[in-house]
Amino acid sequence: MWSIQDVSAEELAKLFHHYRGALAHDCDGHNGEQETSSWDRTPPSERKLMVAAARLALLELAATAAPADAGRPYFAKPGEADWGC
Numbered sequence: 001m002w003s004i005q006d007v008s009a010e011e012l013a014k015l016f017h018h019y020r021g022a023l024a025h026d027c028d029g030h031n032g033e034q035e036t037s038s039w040d041r042t043p044p045s046e047r048k049l050m051v052a053a054a055r056l057a058l059l060e061l062a063a064t065a066a067p068a069d070a071g072r073p074y075f076a077k078p079g080e081a082d083w084g085c
Helices: 009-028 044-070
Strands: none
Touching (some): 009 044
């Protein structure tokens, strides 16, 4: 299982860019005429902005996820409990 610490901001930004292009392509109704822009052809300034936004999102997710787990350490996580049935 992946954790937030295992995801780099660059990889997250690339995935967002890919899915944003794919979804915009589907919503516009174009059928294959226009290929979605690749990450490598994205201007460096836009790539830096997307990576910075992804880094902030990962930091926020890591900060908000930590207290919830620490507050109830005696409960099993979903799917991990052993039931003696």
